Amino acid sequence: MSSPTLTISTPSGTVRATAGERQGDAVVFELSGAMRGPVHVTGTHHPHQWDQFTAVRACLGPIDAVQDCAPDDALPRFRNSRSGYRGSVTLYQDNVEGPQEMTSPLQSAAGYPPAPRSAATLTAALRACAEAVTLRADLAAILDASRARETPGLLRFFDESASRDEAEAARYEAEAQAAQRARRAAVAAWWTVAGWAVRSPHPVLLLLLADVPESLAHRVAMAQWWGPYCLDQAERERERVRRTRAEAASLRAQRRGRPQPSAGVRGAVA
Numbered sequence: 001m002s003s004p005t006l007t008i009s010t011p012s013g014t015v016r017a018t019a020g021e022r023q024g025d026a027v028v029f030e031l032s033g034a035m036r037g038p039v040h041v042t043g044t045h046h047p048h049q050w051d052q053f054t055a056v057r058a059c060l061g062p063i064d065a066v067q068d069c070a071p072d073d074a075l076p077r078f079r080n081s082r083s084g085y086r087g088s089v090t091l092y093q094d095n096v097e098g099p100q101e102m103t104s105p106l107q108s109a110a111g112y113p114p115a116p117r118s119a120a121t122l123t124a125a126l127r128a129c130a131e132a133v134t135l136r137a138d139l140a141a142i143l144d145a146s147r148a149r150e151t152p153g154l155l156r157f158f159d160e161s162a163s164r165d166e167a168e169a170a171r172y173e174a175e176a177q178a179a180q181r182a183r184r185a186a187v188a189a190w191w192t193v194a195g196w197a198v199r200s201p202h203p204v205l206l207l208l209l210a211d212v213p214e215s216l217a218h219r220v221a222m223a224q225w226w227g228p229y230c231l232d233q234a235e236r237e238r239e240r241v242r243r244t245r246a247e248a249a250s251l252r253a254q255r256r257g258r259p260q261p262s263a264g265v266r267g268a269v270a
Helices: 116-135 139-199 204-209 216-255
Strands: 005-010 015-017 026-033 035-044 055-060 090-096 100-101
Touching: 005 116, 015 035, 015 116, 035 116, 035 139, 055 116, 090 116, 090 204, 100 116, 139 204, 139 216, 204 216
Parallel strands: none
Antiparallel strands: 005 015, 015 026, 026 035, 035 055, 055 090, 090 100
């Protein structure tokens, strides 16, 4: 395990971060030097594979900002400043691009973004604390404890998300069927009007046959586009449901002590 005290060079000066004892799935660092206040570091799921707990998140404040909101007076602040800051950095591995970093919006307790120099300092402190936890000998225990803590909420989210996506898929499928019926009706009407126009030409009939807004030809064209579009969207929703169900099954298996391969990359279906 690395030293419990880190020395971090930042644009605002040297920041020191002293690690406290691990508490379950978290390590809290106390900042001193150019900054003062706590940084909370915990394990979390991969941003694109929610059934895989392989990432580490550092939050400004004494608690996990994703789970709760720390009071303003508990937030880290710069030396000789009264303004605390919120924000987080998540470190994770990408199978193709290697180590990655995801930063949530940094802002003061009053809701204002920090100046570029301050933002760089806050990010450097968060990154250093998160990296220190990734090097700890007890990282696996931190990630396991994080999985146990987050799994119930994730399973509820997966169930709600899958139900919502299934309903959306059914809606798109109904829209596709309606578009098919509308296309058939518009085509039949077009041929009927075409017969009238042959027998008794009239400008109004010609407008109905032309490809202009609100015409029969336009209705045919729109239905021909809308039906396949809805079917494509329905399949995308079905794929989201399949992926969500697979992630939920993977998490349940891990909770029972039978890990499964990753359910895939979340967000692969747009």
